Amino acid sequence: MPTPKFPESENAITRRDFFNWVVVGWAGFAAAMGGFLTAVGRLFFPNITFEPPQQFKAGFPAEYAVNKVDERFKKRYGVWIVRNERGIFCLSTVCTHLGCTPNWLEGEAKFKCPCHGSGFYSTGINFEGPAPRPLERYKIGRSEDGQISIDKNVKYQFEKGQWNDPNSFLELA
Numbered sequence: 001m002p003t004p005k006f007p008e009s010e011n012a013i014t015r016r017d018f019f020n021w022v023v024v025g026w027a028g029f030a031a032a033m034g035g036f037l038t039a040v041g042r043l044f045f046p047n048i049t050f051e052p053p054q055q056f057k058a059g060f061p062a063e064y065a066v067n068k069v070d071e072r073f074k075k076r077y078g079v080w081i082v083r084n085e086r087g088i089f090c091l092s093t094v095c096t097h098l099g100c101t102p103n104w105l106e107g108e109a110k111f112k113c114p115c116h117g118s119g120f121y122s123t124g125i126n127f128e129g130p131a132p133r134p135l136e137r138y139k140i141g142r143s144e145d146g147q148i149s150i151d152k153n154v155k156y157q158f159e160k161g162q163w164n165d166p167n168s169f170l171e172l173a
Helices: 015-042
Strands: 055-057 068-070 079-083 087-092 103-105 110-112 119-121 126-128 137-142 148-156
Touching: 079 148, 087 148
Parallel strands: none
Antiparallel strands: 055 148, 068 079, 079 087, 087 137, 103 110, 110 119, 119 126, 137 148
């Protein structure tokens, strides 16, 4: 028996067109799955912030003038190194009020926070403004080669009596 022939319409799809659309569909699906799997894979690689080392050497004690605040490590490590007649200590550059960075005003001999006006003596003791407590000190000592060694992993707070700890102050003879 002869096969009936159907009239071809203008919108008829050929086998080749059908196969092309199947390929396009699978390619779109593969691209979407690739994007999804890339996003899921990104979860296994956390965001990393690169911070300066928490332990560093700050040079030799002779490099620091008596009764002066040294600001050379303020930007890179977030510390001030202060030398007085007895020795050297290291102060944090973070205001204890809201975490701003105070500025050292040499003419007024004080640290002044630009955010809310807290003031600190060169020793780190607060005396004006809303700061509730003095600046924090970091561990300071000498390394084998005689240089000053700072360890920001260890903090000392005045209100807890920790400034009396021998590691919060480097005595110079």
